[in-house]
Amino acid sequence: MAKQKMKAVVTGGAGFIGSHIVDALLKKGFAVHIIDNLSGGRKENINKKAVFHNVDIRNLEALKPIMKGAEFVFHFAALPRVQYSIEYPEETSHVNIMGTMNVFIASTEGGVKRVVYSASSSAYGDQSIMPLTEEMKPGPKSPYGLQKYVGELYAKVWSEVYGLSTVSLRYFNVYGPRLNPDGAYALVIGKFLKQRKDGMPITVTGDGEQTRDFTHVSDVVDANLRAATSKKVGKGEVLNIGAGRNFSINKVAELIGGLVEYVPVRMEPHDTLADNSLAREKLGWKPKMTLEKGIGELKKIWKLK
Numbered sequence: 001m002a003k004q005k006m007k008a009v010v011t012g013g014a015g016f017i018g019s020h021i022v023d024a025l026l027k028k029g030f031a032v033h034i035i036d037n038l039s040g041g042r043k044e045n046i047n048k049k050a051v052f053h054n055v056d057i058r059n060l061e062a063l064k065p066i067m068k069g070a071e072f073v074f075h076f077a078a079l080p081r082v083q084y085s086i087e088y089p090e091e092t093s094h095v096n097i098m099g100t101m102n103v104f105i106a107s108t109e110g111g112v113k114r115v116v117y118s119a120s121s122s123a124y125g126d127q128s129i130m131p132l133t134e135e136m137k138p139g140p141k142s143p144y145g146l147q148k149y150v151g152e153l154y155a156k157v158w159s160e161v162y163g164l165s166t167v168s169l170r171y172f173n174v175y176g177p178r179l180n181p182d183g184a185y186a187l188v189i190g191k192f193l194k195q196r197k198d199g200m201p202i203t204v205t206g207d208g209e210q211t212r213d214f215t216h217v218s219d220v221v222d223a224n225l226r227a228a229t230s231k232k233v234g235k236g237e238v239l240n241i242g243a244g245r246n247f248s249i250n251k252v253a254e255l256i257g258g259l260v261e262y263v264p265v266r267m268e269p270h271d272t273l274a275d276n277s278l279a280r281e282k283l284g285w286k287p288k289m290t291l292e293k294g295i296g297e298l299k300k301i302w303k304l305k
Helices: 018-028 059-066 082-086 089-109 145-164 188-197 216-231 248-258 277-283 291-301
Strands: 007-011 032-034 051-052 071-074 114-120 166-171 202-205 236-242 262-264
Touching: 018 032, 018 216, 032 059, 032 082, 032 188, 051 236, 059 089, 059 114, 071 216, 082 089, 082 145, 082 277, 089 114, 089 145, 089 188, 114 145, 114 216, 145 166, 145 236, 188 248, 188 291, 202 248, 216 236, 248 291
Parallel strands: 007 032, 007 071, 032 051, 071 114, 114 166, 166 236, 202 262
Antiparallel strands: none
């Protein structure tokens, strides 16, 4: 009799990062189930070898049978982006807080071995000291940052009260293939690539000297897989997943190339830089992709010189 494959569930598995995790899990021989309502995910990102469930994480009863018997749950489903959460705080709270709680409830009832929660560096807000360490007091500056931070607290409580093994990974500005370049809430690298491709000037907010710690999706995937199996985590720990190098937005514009136009500043933290030593220690993880190489690869995909 053939040995049954271990089951893994990826919420938001049709999205940018989630779809990369799905691919990696399938390569490792898992039976993968995707939960996604396609509000942000794309049909073309869905790996045909996975089982797709068109389900909203706000629907607890629909989640329960999918989670049952899963070894690992990777929770990516969210309404992301700071600016969107400022405009739609109620909708984003229902998805990012209540939806996350539903994932923990369904995972507990379904006997899931571990949930890896996608947290965000936006929980830090503006800090005066760099690099950012997990011991710092969070200071989210947007509903999104607050919502993702609340998810971390839920993860810890679910470990302590209900015995569910959890770990939260705070991502820093993830980029790479399949990033969404469209809409008002697109991430800066995707937006710049699209502007360059369309022959438009690259729009940089403020003076462009604000910095970000850009982390390649391949490194984020590696961190998730390690977080699922590491014996050094599982009690609601929070780990920074960032490259540990930051670059100004002007530098990103320079790497992508093209004309630059400066537009008014918007509400956002001025700088981010991850101290990733805890992830190195607990997961044996270290980032491998440099920003220069990562953007170079994206320019090839976008057919930009």
